[in-house]
Amino acid sequence: MQEDLKELSMIYIFSAFYAEAKNIIDHYGLKKEKSPETVRFDVFANDSIRLVITGVGEINAAAAVSNIGGAYGISPDDEILNVGCGAGFGNETCLGSIFLGNKLTEQMTGRTFYPDMLMKTNLMECEIVTVTRVLNEGRDSVVYDMEAAAVYQAAAFFVGPHRMHFIKLVSDAGERIDQSKITELFALQEEKIYGYIDMLLSVGGNKASIDDTKSAWNIDGLISDMRCSKVMGDQLAQLIKYCRLSGIDYKAVLDEYYTKGMLPCESKREGKKCLFELKQRLL
Numbered sequence: 001m002q003e004d005l006k007e008l009s010m011i012y013i014f015s016a017f018y019a020e021a022k023n024i025i026d027h028y029g030l031k032k033e034k035s036p037e038t039v040r041f042d043v044f045a046n047d048s049i050r051l052v053i054t055g056v057g058e059i060n061a062a063a064a065v066s067n068i069g070g071a072y073g074i075s076p077d078d079e080i081l082n083v084g085c086g087a088g089f090g091n092e093t094c095l096g097s098i099f100l101g102n103k104l105t106e107q108m109t110g111r112t113f114y115p116d117m118l119m120k121t122n123l124m125e126c127e128i129v130t131v132t133r134v135l136n137e138g139r140d141s142v143v144y145d146m147e148a149a150a151v152y153q154a155a156a157f158f159v160g161p162h163r164m165h166f167i168k169l170v171s172d173a174g175e176r177i178d179q180s181k182i183t184e185l186f187a188l189q190e191e192k193i194y195g196y197i198d199m200l201l202s203v204g205g206n207k208a209s210i211d212d213t214k215s216a217w218n219i220d221g222l223i224s225d226m227r228c229s230k231v232m233g234d235q236l237a238q239l240i241k242y243c244r245l246s247g248i249d250y251k252a253v254l255d256e257y258y259t260k261g262m263l264p265c266e267s268k269r270e271g272k273k274c275l276f277e278l279k280q281r282l283l
């Protein structure tokens with residue numbers, strides 16, 4: 001049975017507080033899991049979602065991703081989703097607003113990380129800055145949290161940037177807030193959150209899904225023509241699968257690329273540029 005479960009790709013959701021995750025747990029019928037002895041965190045799961053309560057801060061978040069990844073064997077086909085709250089200090093990042101992170105900055109080191117945005121969604125995008133202490137002021141158009149950059153760095157040992165997703169809800173402007181209020185704020189945005197998770201579920205499927213996509217449009221040849229690395233090839237396969245599920249006419253765009261001589265590419269650098277432009281066209 002355990003081997004059968006490993007054949008299915010999973011969505012791993014990491015949240016600092018139970019209050020941030022309660023609505024997701026209830027909506028998807030997640031049950032508290034009897035985890036392996038090596039797991040040090042509360043885990044709620046069904047057949048396709050595993051949600052982990054990490055605790056607050058970068059150390060806890062990184063430890064949780066590493067612990068869960070090792071215990072359950074997070075695979076390159078799995079999805080990592082960090083759902084949590086943060087502080088906002090501008091008109092755009094007002095109380096109750098929700099965002100998808102397109103850039104992560106670790107304030108302590110100044111390092112930046114970029115999840116690959118392969119799916120078209122109805123969520124606004126913003127930069128997430130991960131801090132080590134609660135702030136009472138900050139930049140406009142930025143959400144400040146305490147986990148995202150750590151989740152990214154730890155998850156990078158298991159999955160590529162196209163498998164990482166960061167949803168943050170603005171719960172405060174630096175002041176302490178009651179846990180029940182956090183759950184209420186997430187309930188107001190539940191349709192957007194569930195819509196995103198449902199999209200991941202539809203794109204995910206099982207580990208054979210990328211191979212199914214390959215047979216659907218000779219993607220092996222396309223990967224070769226675009227001089228893709230392993231990570232680029234996985235991104236390309238997921239992009240085409242998403243287009244198929246969304247009814248986007250990717251074939252016409254690819255035919256145009258071949259007709260105009262943009263494919264095949266002559267180098268890996270040219271292929272990387274081609275993949276970036278293809279994402280822009282299709283999404």
